[in-house]
Amino acid sequence: MRSSGSLTGASRLRPSAVEGWRAVTRQLAAVPHESVATAVARLKVSYATAGLDYSEAQAILETVGPAKESAIASYQTLIEHEAMLRPAWLSVLPSGRRPLRDALSADAGECFRRAGAFDDQPAVDVVAFLDRLANLARASANLPLVESGRNAERLSFELERARCAEMPGAPAVEWVALDDNSAGYDILSFRQIDGRPVPKLVEVKSCRGRPLRLLITRNEWDTACRHREAYVVHFWDVDAERLHELSWGDLQPHMPIDQGDARWDRATLSLKRLHGF
Structure with a gap:
């Protein structure tokens, strides 16, 4: 059973926002002198990218910077950034992936899935990503x-x-x-x-x-x-x-x-x- 929103943490952990962030990053890389507003306007009229959350995507771009080249790295980067804000789900993370999955909202859980966190046999870089989050969780718990x-x-x-x-x-x-x-x-x-x-x-x-x-x-x-x-x-x-x-x-x-x-x-x-x- 998934928990209520009290444990879901940051609202930016939604695939529509992350994919919008990635789309804006690609557009700006393709047309370097284009403004963010112009890039977003172009993407909104494109069939493939019209339904993404560009409001949140721009906020992510401003606070985190450009998305990474790969999708998995982009999701990992945003999750680590949000973890720095000490969301409630961070305290669950050291207990393992199953309690974490149960604590996340559907959108946040999907972001973790796309980051490779719930793979049956996660790659070495994914294990390192989870270890970094666990270390941050322990540091957060010790802060008081x-x-x-x-x-x-x-x-x-x-x-x-x-x-x-x-x-x-x-x-x-x-x-x-x-x-x-x-x-x-x-x-x-x-x-x-x-x-x-x-x-x-x-x-x-x-x-x-x-x-x-x-x-x-x-x-x-x-x-x-x-x-x-x-x-x-x-x-x-x-x-x-x-x-x-x-x-x-x-x-x-x-x-x-x-x-x-x-x-x-x-x-x-x-x-x-x-x-x-």
Whole structure:
């Protein structure tokens, strides 16, 4: 059963619009100095191309550019462009072709079919096309997490800036993760020890909902172990609007260890057992 229009996404995924786009592209290639309006007028009086959707075709031409030489490449190009707008069907795509087919309208499904997406034995370039869409779908699904993480980093950055502003001689706080996401921490701040500022490396995490969980990567933990006194984790409980600051000592009893030939890469900690929870 096909779903209702709520999952169909962009209206441009209609064969009449795509074929109109291809027809206009061919006409402009044949008569390079002709305007788009003139090309469309010529095509509308031709029996073979009179019934195409030239209004939408012109919109596609303006936003996507000329159609590709082959039909399959043209359909793939438009589908990928529409996927960038994060239509609802994009979230279904990683589940496989069958759920995707069920989620699409008849017109959108036909566009995917003409792009080769539903071939029994798709060609290598079609598989690559589907993989690109799946990667985009996964990136789109992760976007709210990325946005939440950046917002938490911003909160910690502003908090550390305000705190260091009252510390005599403290250097400027740096939002390290904006320039280098491999440093093992997000913010270089400072704290006062024996009357002088010393580095404070802040890794920022956030969580919404329950149970509260904290993901630590191997790189982050290796960095923490090299800087035990300086390293802290800012954990933002988004729902409670509460910040917890965790030290190396808070985390260490709960971290995994390498055994035999196995080496851990990332660990998920349940915060109910950590200090202060």
